[in-house]
Amino acid sequence: MKLAMIIPPYRYGADPTQWITVPPQGYGGIQWVAATLIDGLLEAGCEVLLVGAPGSPARSGLNVSASLEPGDIRAAIDDFNPAVVHDHSNTAALPPEGPWPVVSTHHLNGVPERRENGIYVSAAQRRNAGSFTAPVIRLPVNPERCLFQEEKDDYLLFMGRVSAHKGAYEAAAFAHAAGLPLKVAGPSWEPEYLERLLADYPHTADYIGEVGGRARTELIARARAILVLSQTWGGPFGGPWVEPGATVVSEAAASGTPVIASSNGCLPEIVPGVGTVLPSTAEITPTAATEILDGLPTAQEVLKTAVDRWGHLKIAQEYLTVYERAARGERWM
Incomplete structure (x- = not known):
């Protein structure tokens, strides 16, 4: 055709x-x-x-x-x-x-x-x-475009537009509770939002900007988990933000990297099996963050699920x- x-x-x-x-x-x-x-x-x-x-x-x-x-x-x-x-x-x-x-x-x-x-x-x-x-x-997702890595480094990852509706600030809060560094990768078109994130979490959040090519696939593959904590407010078009598809979920899973997500939009549909979905009212204490990370599926499990589904x-x-x-x-x- x-x-x-x-x-x-x-x-x-x-x-x-x-x-x-x-x-x-x-x-x-x-x-x-x-x-x-x-x-x-x-x-x-x-x-x-x-x-x-x-x-x-x-x-x-x-x-x-x-x-x-x-x-x-x-x-x-x-x-x-x-x-x-x-x-x-x-x-x-x-x-x-x-x-x-x-x-x-x-x-x-x-x-x-x-x-x-x-x-x-x-x-x-x-x-x-x-x-x-x-x-x-x-x-x-095409696993040949991803880099699978079973052994992970001790950092968490946010990858996407650094904006309120994508939950970059909430990702930094989770990483802070977990006692882990957060790499923030993606374009920032709202400088005040990024400045507040870095000011409030100076020892947690590391903004590295847009990343492409091999550096991008390695960044996803080596992360202990990726944080996709989309919010219902702050979207670019006005009105409530409903996460439509979340490309990064399938990419991360095909790299063996589990997902920690909010309950916004599509995320409760696609994340079970490759990670965990947090209730919007969840209080993320250090104890809760540790339990969430310890309960994530293995790299092999999320890879298999990603290929089978997507x-x-x-x-x-x-x-x-x-x-x-x-x-x-x-x-x-």
Whole structure:
């Protein structure tokens, strides 16, 4: 099957002269999802046109469109003649309706711009969008893009946007209670928030900024646990934040790193089996933090669970089933 994959065109924060590529140079959850899904689709024998991420490496079966001009995007898709267009951009880079069917994976909160033939990454996200029948397909992980390490170093990790809704401050509080250092990796676009975190936990939190490539996979693999303590407030779009998919959960698990999560959004759906979910009212004392860390599953257990649930070949087959529905002319909301 020939597929066009549309990614939101974002500039790379560490070097704004570049676009975020697939896979991303550093922070880029949607770009990681696309890279991993493309891995599975190529292994399934598909041919893919990638749009919205100029500078991404092409390879056998994967073509990359170099232009972001709307007319050029439309021309590239028309020339490629896909069976289905798969939009990950919430219509930001999707051309006007063409002769090809479109499916759209929603990666954000709230109601997507385009609801027809929508796909959601969790049941919580789907409910938040007001849909009840559209497909839910989890975020994929390719263990070959991860580094599995059974022996862990004695630090905890926060990886993601350093913002209130992602729970970086709560991660520092947990690490402080546990008596362990916290490495904070990700972009910071709200300097006051980061300053408060570092001021309140100066001997716990170590901000290392965006991390990419081998350094990123090693950082995840060596952590004793990753903290995904998303909060319901402070989101970038207003209104309550409902964690939609949490790419870092599957990445960490495929690296043998267990997850300590809040009960926000998708996390109670995906974390059991690869870690533990904390009630929103949980008081994290030193004793509680120690008990939580001691009760986490082993590296081998979380790796097996990650591959069984979210392996890129499994998720690619789930998408192919949905693509075939769209190619037959089916419509859903």
